[in-house]
Amino acid sequence: MPKVHIRKKKISKDRQSIYLDFSPPLTNSQTGKPQRYEFLGLFVYDKPANAWQRKHNTETNSLVENIRATRQLDIQNRKFGFIADRTREQSFISYYNDYIRSKGSLPNDNLSMSLRYFTEFAGKDVNFFDVDQFLISDYRSYLLGRPGLGRRGRAISYNTASNYFAKLRTVLRRAHKQKLLTEDICNTVDPINPKETHREILELEELQALANTPAKPDVVKKAAIFAGLTGLRFSDVHGLTWEEVRGVPGKYKLQFVQEKTEGAEILPISDQAMELLGERGEPHQKVFKELTYSSMRYCFEKWIKDAGISKNITFHSFRHTFATLQLELGTEIYTVSKMLGHRSLKTTQIYAKVKDKMKIEAAGRIKLKL
Template sequence: MSKVTLRRKKIGKGRISLFLDIYPPVPNPDTGILTRKHYLRIYIFEKPRNELERLHNKETIELAETVRARRQLEVQSLRFGFLSNRMMNGDFIRFFEDQKERRTGSNLENWRMAIAYFKSFAGDKVLFPQLNETFSEEYADYLLSAPGIGRNSRPISRNTAVSYFAKYKATLKVAFKKGFIPVNLGEIIDSISVKDTHREFLFQDEIQQLVNTSCKSDVVKRASLFSILTGLRFSDINTLTWSELKGSAGNYSIQFLVDKTGSAEFLPISDQAYNLLGQPKEGKVFVGLKYHHVDTTLPEWIKEAGINKHVTFHCFRHTFATLQLLFGTDIVTLSKLLGHKDIKTTMIYVKIVDKLKRDASHRIKLTVEGDLVSKKYLRAE
């Protein structure tokens, strides 16, 4: 059984890098190569000069120890996907292609193109541990951006995107049945709608209506508003623990482990977002939060607030992204806040904001003596 130890290494400029020493070594999730050292990409000051640096060291070491403990548990329980022999060297694309070979006729060509587009998004090799809801969501967004590949590079239609994503989902279901992935992603992730669905979001006045409206579930209300203020998905919020929250007033952040890379990441959050969490405790932050409870509570709360929109929990993430752009946040920063690996995924929100601006440009109209402004004022002299 591998043992996970937290170690330190000087990296210059008075800083010390923290990393995990895993022995015996385990395969790297991306390359399959046996790896002993796992760098967390965080550091502490070798000789802290003031209270701020001492606080930084204390919180960073706590984070690193949390990561180490989690890694040790994953090793012991074999829950770390790439420790499984089937997952360790499992190439999903090869598995995808194997499913293609089971098809014939025109259906075979459709599968071939579906795999070609998947490769254009993800590259030539994708290991099973890399597959999750976020990855799948970004792939769906990629297909909906109508990319063109091949010699003609012609954009694909929405119906084609629906077809290619359906083949991806079908392959995920088979992978789950055969034990290559631990959860049935093919059932969990949403299909691409045949119709061009509108990404629903709330305006700030509608958010205020929610704030002012009572909800029969306090935890659902707090989690919803927290998603609006941070852009986090339900799955991220539901698993959030107090040990992942760091900082003090004006400088709060969530420090968590990215499943794919194993690196520690920081997401700054506002004081308002932090205050929604209540008094610090241990374990999960949003105790009692269940998705089926959200499904039944949310529609009633939205209706009670007088909002005539079909709002799901994921709409709160869309709300965060859209309002950030409307308030002037640049696309690169927003992409990082949303955790997108490709900025093209974030560009979908730019299209939404552009449409809002176009609609707004037509709202101011002038009249002269009861009639629309005469064309003579609009003609070039």
């Protein structure tokens, strides 16, 4: 079990700053990263010159020892499956918000909207103490009632409810993994399983037409065509940085962590896809740095219409298009599954059902002489 030690470091004016040393380091519940030290903002005098300074040192040392003992008790409680009251009183909503910020999510994307619906249901003053299977089960029922927020108040779809609930489950599992919740609530409350829907896709000729059609802003077009050539989700395209783009001509690849699954991926990409990215920037910079959810929604409909396409195409349609065209052009379904980052082949098999053209061709393969 980690031990908490009191350490001191000399600072100005003959004083010593006091901090805690965790050995071995603990995992910070907010960042998910190892944390070795906790600086308390307290000090003692190195050589107290009078009674007041000696009293200050005595009181400060006593306070620091109490803090150390509290931290040690917290660690012990977590080891045995308990959560300290101090942790349970922390804001679950703030934790949810911190998770959203760590993912670089946009105001109107699914992750941000999932929090908006949760706070609409449960309020903004939800602590970890309040989060249990009864609250989450009631929220599940609330989503299935298809509520609607915003000016229009339009009811969400069943699959949107499924998506928002799945986002919450991800946050709950993360909190449990970080010992902020004693119970994995996801094991006691069923998910909202999505229903299979019609997936709108582009024919190869339509994808080509879009590549030849200008769009404003141009970054939206480049990002969408890039998704059509790589199969990436919007969240992964939006978050892609230059340090994740590697390789040489003929062997380019993306080495990144999927936003949805948090799985590490290595995805080969074509030279043509690489050309869409333009001039390389600094390693930490986003590849599509001007891409926003609002700009995409603003120009998407006009761009699709200008290309002479009447289908209801969204950004995610380009991922569907990539998968379906790969299968149609003869790529094995196992390979397509790996390129999409799917954990299960069953997920990829959905795309095998999409193409009517493939069904028609299959229907004509068995011929009898009658």
